[in-house]
Amino acid sequence: MTRRRLAVLLVGALALVAVGVAVWGNADVTGRAVAAAIPTTTEATTTPPVPVAPSSSAAPPTSSVPPSSPPPAAGTPLAGQIKPGVTRSGPATFYTSDGGGACSYDPGPDPLTVAMNWSDYEDAKACGAYVLVRAANGKSVTVRVTNLCPAPCRVGQLDLSREAFALLADPRAGEIPVTWTLVSPPLEKKIAVRYKTGSSQWWCGIQVIDHRNPVARLEVQAGGQWRELRRAEYNYFLSENGSGCGGSIAITDVHGERLVVTPLPVRPDVVQPTSLQFTAH
Secondary structure, rough: HHHHEEEEHHHHHHHHHHHHHHHHOOOHHHHHHHHOOOOOOOOOOOOOOOOOOOOOOOOOOOOOOOOOOOOOOOOOOOOOOOOOOEEEEHHHHHHEOOOOOOOOOOOOOOOOEEEEEEHOOOOOOOOOEEEEEEOOOOEEEEEEEEEEEOOOOOOOEEEHHHHHHHHHOOHOOOOOEEEEEEEOOOOOOEEEEEEEOOOOOOOOEEEEEEEOEEEEEEEEEOOOEEEEEEEOOOOOEEEEEOOOOOOEEEEOOOOEEEEEOOOOOOOEEEEEEEOOOOOOO
């Protein structure tokens, strides 16, 4: 073997040793780099989740109203803008009223009515409420909400019937300052129920008439459960899918009293009396 051939072999051997040392010393780094370069596939598990037992301290549901129409949370006030025991103030004006209007009540012989300002009307929550109105001169009158006084009526304003205004002041005054509060007056009438025009077993609107206290909630019974209905701004509670039309009706006032009316036939535009009335407060 020549000296030149021996030198070449020796250089090759040293190169192999160097490569081996480099690979060995960087095995961890090399391993991570390779792992990052290889795509991974995650299998979707077919094992069903283990059900979690409910806590023994969890409160049971208090209402059978379905999720699509949840009941108000515990402690939620039933009253809207107009609350029992709260005195309000504002201007009083008057207009020629026949007792009808936005609340969809029939015109009636009782002249002592009021159109409520748009804020306190609150999408018909004020309909049928009785309010005691006091003038600065000490005179007072109790009126029933039958109509809406739209803007430019101011917040707190009452647009009284001409007859009601005349019991407080000379109509020539045009406008006077008053205070007013929700009341629960003596009432000989009993609550009545009316189904709206076009009502049937597939769609119905339900109106409550002659209630002593404002109605806060109306529910219908369907399939053994109670379902709360949405109130329209024209003072009918709507069952738009027909659920509960012709079934029992539960009516709750702002004080929390709940009255149940036994099933009534769906007779559109007919006022059907009951033997029920809310308690005076």
